[in-house]
Amino acid sequence: MLGLAGAFAPILGIGSALGAVSAIGIKFTSIVGVMPFLVVGIGIDDMFILMSGIAEAPSLGASSIEERMRYMLQKSGIAITITSITDLLAFGIGATSVFISIKNFCIFTGVAVFFCYLNQLFFLCPAICLNEKRTRQKRHFLSCMKIKSSNEVSKASLHKYCCTGDIPENRGDVESALEKYPKLFVIRFLLKPILGKIMIVIVFMAYIGASVYGAINLKQGLSLYNLVSDHSYFYKYSVWDEDYFTTEPIITFVGVALAVMFVITILFMPHPLMVFIVTITLVSILTGIFGFMHIWDLTLSSITMIHLVISVGFSVDFSVHICHAFLTVRSEKRDKILQLAFDKAGGPIFNAAFSSLLGIAMLGLSQSYIFQSFGKVMFLVIGFGLLHAALFLPLVLWFLFPCFSTKKDDKNNIQKPTPLFSICAEKYDKNDLSQDNKEPIQISNIIDLNVEISRKLNLKHISSCTHSANLSLKCIQSIPVVYAIDKVLAYTHKKVAIYSSGKHELSYWELFHSLED
Template sequence: MGDCYVRHEDRIARIFGMYGKFLERHPVKILVISITVNCLLGLGMLRLEVESGAERLYTPVNSQASKDRSFLENIYPSSSEFYAHKETADFAEVLILTKDRGNMLTSTFLDDVTSVDEFVRNSISITQSGTVYKFSDVCAKQSSACVVSGDIVLSSEFKQMMLANNITYPEFNQTSISSLFASPSASNGVLTSAIGLKLTYYLRSSYSEQWEKEFVKTIPNAVVNISELAYSYSDALDNELEENIGGDILFYSLTMTFMMTYACIATSRLNGNCIADRSLLGQAGVLAAVLSILSSFGFVSLIGVKFMSIVGVMPFLIIGIGIDDVFILMSGIADAESIEKSSVSDRISFMMRTSGIAITITSITDFLAFSIGASSVFISVRNFCIYTGVAVLFCYINQITIFSSCIVINEKRIKDNRHCVACWTRTKDKESLQMDGKTGCSLYACAGYPPKDRSDVDSPLEKYPKRLIQFVMKYLVLKIAILVIFAIYLGFSIYGVVHLDQGLSLQNLVTEDSFFYKYSMWRENYFRSEVVMSFNVKTTQTYSSSWTQGIIASILTTAKQDKDIDPSFELNWLTAFKQSALYVDTSESAFITALQTFLTNVPLYASDVVIDSSGPSITSSRFYLKTNNIPSTYDQGQMMLRMREVTANSAIPMIVYSPPFIFFEQFVEILPSTLQTVGIAIVVIIIVTILFMPHPTLIIIVGVTLFTILLGVFGFMFFWDISLSSISMIHLVMTVGFSVDFSAHICHAYLAVDADDRATKVDLSLDRSGGPIFNAAFSTLLGVSILGFANSYIFKTFGKMMFLVIFFGLAHSVLLIPTVLSFIGPLKARKVKPDEKAQLERENSKSSSSPI
């Protein structure tokens, strides 16, 4: 198997080596062409279009709920009489709570409610074309009166019953009031206490949007005495989400600055060697990654994929990937034979044969992970993965063209003894300059010599971290401690996975100082989450038939037996019609004629029956049930599925629908969609690993490492209060690719080095890839740590998920995998080269004599 791997690797390495030689011959041409292409593609950003809307982005495409909504909208026309349980509308909502969270059933509190209501009706107005519009001019109406949910508490009868301590609950005057009150308590069917109230003002006008904007500006001025307010309106979430993202632009610049500064420091030897210094080379690598961001944005915009706010985290990813590639490539050129003994062409060829393959493996795995994510049913996940997948591909191309060309130019500069900054000037080593009479600053700013081995170019940040790990790998007790720590890690991870929440809480999408955050927290913590659902007969039926009536009654009865359905609530036009004096069932025609008269007299049910007068026949009808309080998003999704099972078993075609079902869809879709996407990505990544590292032991190690890192990310999401949602799913897709990056580097380095025992191979592999892995990880961790101060939930979640995957990936690659390889790592038949073994011994002797 070892010989098989050697032959396979040699074939791949030969291709990369040939490219390296080609690159060495034409670095300037490749550099100019690549930069030009990137800039031209970047012009595509002129066609950048933005996608927004929480429903559009964060709910599944073509979900059952959206199909049902379209079907019902085509069948049931909008009525001039508005009923909140039948259709959606624009709205403005005010939550009024007592300041001390005491009982609201007092005259003083109702005075506050009256004050707020009068303020909304009379003090909030807009002017359009010289005409003033108040709430009464833009409201949705029923029987010529504006519809306000909750205004029943303003009636004289409610006040009388409150003073008599006789407010019936959960219905008052045949109206359900259970969802109106905050933290209600009842005894023997009588409301005894509540801490607040919800008022919802429904709008139906071409000026609704303008009135809503005025509402949110003006409502804080409402005067109350013993209460406080929270408020929202129809498009509040979408508008706040956009402002939320825009407010974090500062963190872009800070993060980029920190990552670029670190890349400069980590690539500088800091020993005054002005020929071997590589700090500017590190900046060139970061610039190549930045250009890939520009070109990918332009290219994806050109093909018509819309930008959305969550794509804003993509540059952090690409900079992190780019810096990882930079350190790996620079480690490869440092491992090549000394420039004094070898040509630039041979050194670049060696770099591409070793490090070029390494970054190819990780780039392919990252690209494929995002390509698979692009098939998601969530538009937010799909568009993000398209943008990021293309950026990963362009970043890889830029690294092997732009940055590698810069490495070639830098190598030729070193070969000619030219200064690292003033590259047109040849310089000498310190002793030669001293002989020329140079002293002080001149020596420090000008002296230098070509590096003889990697110790002349490795910075302290590259040298000492890997020495520490090499030190740890020498002692069995420390390796056993590592295995014990990872066993504990797995225990915590499994616990977190079992308790991980699903669903996206809307308040998490905005900042804590947003009015929508306070509103959402109050809604979630104090008010009941009840859903009114319509059970819709899809096809023409004979409603005068006792069989049809029996089927409908059976379906509703079965549904009300569910634990989450309120058995006391039912809006049923058929039952009401049968109880009226107008009911006739001698024939379908007589039934419909009498029904039309009944619907005219009782407008509450008028839009619940669709009658085809040409028949006459009833082409569709609907009936309403209500859920109990279901605060859990998981339970909401499961309730929806159970109700669909009820209608699916009906003898007549029926569908169940409620507007919140649109958002419930993500609660039932997110887990299977995430598992499917992540599962496929894992399989594809393992296949890529097989192609580049076809050794069973290494394949198993990479596969198990990938699984345990993802297990840790899933599990520690629970401890970091991150639920499984369409937003975190985006980051999970990202973690699949990142999980394999560092482990692939260390495993590839282990197979690439030659030694006759596992301890030496582990030592050599850490010497080659330990520094680049540490620096790539630390630079990314440094950058994303800034996002902990961001206002945006999207940025914060991204920062947390990136921290988890990078930290766990680093720990696996420099601690767990070397430990495992030191016990069961495969060995090659070839012997370690004498010069390489001698170099390692020199490094080890330096390590033992230098402080760690």
């Protein structure tokens, strides 16, 4: 049902944009018919990012719904905000075109992107919250009736698969095959082994070579005969006259769009090296689009100009998602942080790319040059964006990992503060009371403390217990905590009381007393 809500959000945005823009007197042109395919792809992308955030949040057993929703918006809300703003600004730049059809298209689509973003926050997020309540109450997704746990039904039957279920404990319990297996293949066979990394470098060099060659030979000018039938008299005339047709300063438009994306990246990702990496990735993708436009027999014209301006905004999306994931995961090992980051962002990226390609695939059936060229350019944008986010960019971040790590200096044993923190928080073994938990928990505000302790201990906070009278104290654990505020690291410890339930297994925890040095 959440899938339907996620698909309905961009549809509502499209309807709102058509009504609002038409109400102010802007005419609907034929090229605006492409807008729904574009906005649905953007909306589905945002949905996958939000769903990835809620799947990554602490389980319902270890945290409240409010904490899970807060976690989702903290992690995924920033990502969809960045991509929505970059897309909106790209269309804003396109709206300055002197061509009426292009201007109207960008206005309609920009307003649709804005409404789509609002619907993600005020329609899809409440739907996710309602689904969380349904899941906690163990109700069926369709009938909303109470269901039994799958462990309570012994035999495999249709009733077991359709009318039973369990509360998800981790991300793997809610991932689809399209999320799980493509990223596992990329991690195990391409990103992890040395041979895979070498193959990625070779492919990237071939990509750059082909892109530069195509970009150098790319022709500028609109071939008017592409707009009419091959049998038209105007077709023959346009072939003769095409050398005299003038176009807008296309490169200037793309340059302005690139500069705007750079500024937005600085505002939302205030890490100089990350901003540089995203910018270089964007230039690489645009070079590939220019180059392969020549290979695909497209010219640099007023028609493809709008597609290129749009591609600037779209090219940022996948790169921002993988960089944002790299900034939020915690580990001190290169291969581990690469695996964690791609495991977090890889699924949504593959899902978004696949759904977007499905959306534009129908444009291939059109006989219109405008629609065909749009479909080709968007295919290049999504394909190269996926290629960079899944292969090239993770390898670059892996190589530059020492610039981000927080490894201790062996000389003075002091951890150097840095804007990017990567502290590993491994799960606590419920059956091992002797575990020291020496690996520190890192938080940026006091609100995250309970969530992170629950995650580390893999236990529930005592506030979620309905039978506290039946609990017995088993041990007191001292857990190191690092408060990360801007570039300042504050080290301390929290003493935690761990309780067992009537079944003599560790189940709940609570803070034993206040902070101590």
